[in-house]
Amino acid sequence: MTQIHVDNRNGYPSSALDILQLLQVPLADPQAARQTRATLRRLRAGDTLFLEGTRAQALYVVRGGCFKLSCSSEDGYEQVLAFTERGDLLGLEGWCDGMHANSAVALEDCSVYGLALPDVTPLARRLPEFDQLLHRAAAAAVRSRTRLIDVMAAVSAEVRLARFLVQWSQRMQACGESPTRLLLRMCRRDLASHLGLAHATVSRSFGALADWGLLQVANREVEILDLDGLRAYARSTRRPNDDSPGAARAQSSAGGDRLRPAAGAWR
Amino acid sequence: MTQIHVDNRNGYPSSALDILQLLQVPLADPQAARQTRATLRRLRAGDTLFLEGTRAQALYVVRGGCFKLSCSSEDGYEQVLAFTERGDLLGLEGWCDGMHANSAVALEDCSVYGLALPDVTPLARRLPEFDQLLHRAAAAAVRSRTRLIDVMAAVSAEVRLARFLVQWSQRMQACGESPTRLLLRMCRRDLASHLGLAHATVSRSFGALADWGLLQVANREVEILDLDGLRAYARSTRRPNDDSPGAARAQSSAGGDRLRPAAGAWR
DNA sequence: CGTGATCTTGAAGGGGGTCAACTGGAGTGG
DNA sequence: CCACTCCAGTTGACCCCCTTCAAGATCACG
Numbered sequence A, B: 001m002t003q004i005h006v007d008n009r010n011g012y013p014s015s016a017l018d019i020l021q022l023l024q025v026p027l028a029d030p031q032a033a034r035q036t037r038a039t040l041r042r043l044r045a046g047d048t049l050f051l052e053g054t055r056a057q058a059l060y061v062v063r064g065g066c067f068k069l070s071c072s073s074e075d076g077y078e079q080v081l082a083f084t085e086r087g088d089l090l091g092l093e094g095w096c097d098g099m100h101a102n103s104a105v106a107l108e109d110c111s112v113y114g115l116a117l118p119d120v121t122p123l124a125r126r127l128p129e130f131d132q133l134l135h136r137a138a139a140a141a142v143r144s145r146t147r148l149i150d151v152m153a154a155v156s157a158e159v160r161l162a163r164f165l166v167q168w169s170q171r172m173q174a175c176g177e178s179p180t181r182l183l184l185r186m187c188r189r190d191l192a193s194h195l196g197l198a199h200a201t202v203s204r205s206f207g208a209l210a211d212w213g214l215l216q217v218a219n220r221e222v223e224i225l226d227l228d229g230l231r232a233y234a235r236s237t238r239r240p241n242d243d244s245p246g247a248a249r250a251q252s253s254a255g256g257d258r259l260r261p262a263a264g265a266w267r
Numbered sequence C: 001c002g003t004g005a006t007c008t009t010g011a012a013g014g015g016g017g018t019c020a021a022c023t024g025g026a027g028t029g030g
Numbered sequence D: 001c002c003a004c005t006c007c008a009g010t011t012g013a014c015c016c017c018c019t020t021c022a023a024g025a026t027c028a029c030g
Helices: A016-022 A030-034 A092-097 A117-126 A128-153 A157-174 A188-195 A199-211 A227-234 B016-022 B030-034 B092-097 B117-126 B128-153 B157-174 B188-195 B199-211 B227-234
Strands: A011-015 A037-043 A048-050 A058-064 A067-072 A078-083 A103-106 A110-116 A181-183 A215-218 A221-224 B011-015 B037-043 B048-050 B058-064 B067-072 B078-083 B103-106 B110-116 B181-183 B215-218 B221-224
Touching (some): A011 A016, A016 A037, A016 A058, A058 A092, A078 A128, A078 B128, A110 A117, A128 A188, A128 B092, A128 B128, A157 A199, A157 A221, A157 A227, B016 B110, B016 B128, B078 B128, B092 B128, B110 B117, B128 B188, B157 B188, B188 B199, B199 B215
Antiparallel strands (some): A058 A110, A181 A221, B037 B110, B058 B110, B067 B103, B181 B221, B215 B221
């Protein structure tokens, strides 16, 4: 199981210019980027792009497909930190520390550009746009983690799932895909780890959201029927801090039957 | 409560050199850093350094004291993202996006260096050490968030608290302070938000860890009596993923009396 | 000493973890 | 083609742990 298969062979020659074009970075001097070599690599579902704790060799930019980013405690529990999408930059921490702080596993067939680490600093020095790109990617990684914290901070399992789906929907829309017809790439177990839940609870939560008419679920295909409703429900928070000034308090004696979500009751 | 009091007045003139010295960055050309102006600002407990959603004006480096980093959902629920310490760099996202993505509030009397945003990019271009510093700070921010995710992923409240304390202890040790005599700067409510728990549960968890002889608690003063034991207990994971290969399974029919923590039973 | 915030502790109730059984689909080999 | 296996997913049952609400205790500060 979980066979580790780092595929170094089939790498197609490419250049930093391809990467910057993929990321739609306007360049003053395109030729400067062409001089730096890059590699286009293809991976199949299940392949490992890099492994936590190993020596980092390159920076990666996702060209297609979805990776699972995770880190494991020594007990073997795997915490899923993020699911990537086109344009995501992976392995930044490896560049800073020399070691990968997390693992990246392909959830489907993927292709990535790789930029050898020794080339990164010179390129950043030569191309301010690229240096800027690195900073933005780091900020994006922080934002991604912060979003996950927001998800995990939700009290109830249904709200966590709802928040995750809303985020996913937004990202899909940003990619130009449908924000309501989602195709999840990960299995329930990975999703459960991501949300900080048991996988059985994830199943039940899907069921609950479907019962409430917010979505329709068929395995990994999810159709959001009421995006506004889902958004409203996702905003349900833990009871606001005791003294927070402007927090509208309603709470409604709900909680009784739960036939409809508490959405709206929390404003 | 929570009075917003951004104190712009008492700023003492300083320079980027002071910042780099505080961070112990060895410089090839110290004079280059001295030319960039910086500001040393003092804040009192409760003061806000910057506020989520406002226009960012500077990058900050903590010289002394502890800040609470948090972001709020529109419902007024405040999620505490981190507690800072000497040398931490704040406001990086503000530099990238122009807006602060979170708020920083002083939990005690603090002092920070401020570096005006327009000066950041030129300085980074002139001083590679500073550019490197920015990248490292971003990586540190990602690590910090990831550590919090690790904390929040723990099933039980006691384990979450234990993990937090172990991390805090390590950071104190790295600062040259005692790793066993901790003085927490935050109130239970902030700690609860940080750990994703109700504040009553935090109190109870402190009580539990104390009952087990792992520590002694007096309000915000915590003395760790058995650091190894606390570490071992903090490693308790959610049941490892079903198919993880090397995960030693023990589980012990514990859960019965809970007089001693399950530490060790989980290896 | 009084007042308000902070912290602890109690009681009640339910949400979700854990375990387990069952279903269905994919892959394999006969 | 079917039997078999393995894994993903769903659903049920049980019960502990955490949230919520509430009341006390303790602390900080004027």
